[in-house]
Amino acid sequence: MSAAPASSLPPRGTRQREVIGRLLQAAEGPLDVPELHRRALGELPKLGVATVYRTLKLLQEQGAAHMVTLDGENLYEASGRGHHHHFSCRACQRVFTLHTCPVALPAGTIYPGGFVVEAHEVTLYGVCPECAKNSL
Template identity: 75%
Template sequence: MTATRSTRQRDVISRVLTDAEGPLGVAEVLRRAQADLPGLGIATVYRTLKLLTEQRRIHPVALDGETLYEASGRGHHHHFSCNRCTRVFTLHSCPLSLPAGGMYPGGFVVEAHEVTLYGLCPACAAQDS
C-alpha cells in the first residue's frame, strides 16, 4: 500500500467524522467512508481511528458500552441518543447548570461533565404524530 493511498484513507475517514451530526461507531464510519473508497476494509478503519485518536484529530465517546468517535475541537457539547433509530446527535447547548465556582452540593469539585439525553429524535418523533 502506498503512502498516498494511506493519506487518502485518513482524509476520507477524518472527513466522515467531521461531517457527521454526532459521534459514529466503527461500522458506520466504514459504511460512510466506502462511498468514496469502495475497497476500504474494517481493519484499515480501526487502524486509522487509532492513529487519528493518537494525533488528537478525533476522540472516542463511550456511550452505552460502545465506543463511538467524533472530530475534536467542537468545544463543550453533549449528546442525544435516539431510542428508535439509534442515531446519536451532538447537542450544542448544555442542559446542566452547575453552581458558580464548579462546586456541586456536598463538596464535590466539578472539573468536567458529560451528559447524554435519551428519547426520540425529531424524525422519529414525527412518525408518532
C-alpha cells in the same frame, strides 16, 4: 523498470485519513466503527474495517478525533467542537451532537458532599425530530 524512490510515494493511508476525517467532521453526532466503515465504503470500496480502527487510532493520536463512550459503546467524533453533549434516539439508534449545554455546572464547582467538578458529560435520551415526525 525501477521502482520510484520511497520518498516520492504519498504517505500510506493518506486517502483513508482524509475520507474518515471528513466523514467525522460532517457527521451529525459521534459514529460507531461499523457506521463509519459503511459510510466510507462509498468512496473507498476496498476499505477494511481494520483500516478504520487503525485510522481512528492515528486520528486520536493526532488530536483530530476522540472517542465517546455511550451506554458502553465506543463512538468517535471529530475534535475541536467545543463543549457539547449528546442526544441518543431510542427509535433509530442515531446519536446527535447538542450544541447547547443543559447543565450550568462549570469546572471548579463544589457539588454537595464536597465533590469538586472538573468536567461533565450529559447524554439525553428520547426520540429525534425525524422519528417523532414519522410516529405521528
